[in-house]
Amino acid sequence: MKKLIQLEEALLFGLGIYLFSLLDYAWWWFPALLLVPDLSMIGYAFGNKVGAWCYNIAHHRALAIGVYLLGIYLDNETVQLAGVILFAHSSMDRMFGYGLKLEQGFKFTHLGEIGK
Numbered sequence: 001m002k003k004l005i006q007l008e009e010a011l012l013f014g015l016g017i018y019l020f021s022l023l024d025y026a027w028w029w030f031p032a033l034l035l036v037p038d039l040s041m042i043g044y045a046f047g048n049k050v051g052a053w054c055y056n057i058a059h060h061r062a063l064a065i066g067v068y069l070l071g072i073y074l075d076n077e078t079v080q081l082a083g084v085i086l087f088a089h090s091s092m093d094r095m096f097g098y099g100l101k102l103e104q105g106f107k108f109t110h111l112g113e114i115g116k
Contacts, residue, residue: 002097005111009095016088019068023077023084030088033081037089044106052101059090059100 020030043054057063068083070076093099099111107114 006095006097009091012091013088013095016084016091019084020081020088023081025077025081029081030085033085034089034092037086041106048105049103051106052103055106056100058086059093061087061090064090 017030037058040054040058041051044051064083064086066083067086068080071078071080071083094111097109097111097114099109102108102110
């Protein structure tokens with residue numbers, strides 16, 4: 001099952017790359033911005049509960065899709081870019097086994113414990 005989830009997430013990451021290709025940005029922007037959503041981990045400086053909430057908001061694909069669609073509605077490529085980066089980053093994380101966080105601590109995710 002783990003390999004199937006990884007394959008699904010790899011395909012979704014590919015979708016993120018495709019959606020980025022539709023935007024009028026140089027390709028170097030994609031890798032430059034890809035890890036920006038991980039700044040949400042700063043929330044862990046305020047405890048596991050706040051950290052999990054901050055991390056999960058920045059890594060939730062529904063938010064990413066909503067931001068992307070808002071960018072389409074507003075005809076704003078910068079907002080679309082933000083949505084694509086959030087989407088691609090979330091897929092990349094899940095492909096590597098980093099899921100949405102539980103409040104017990106950073107290593108506890110909806111995909112299981114990191115490192116097991």
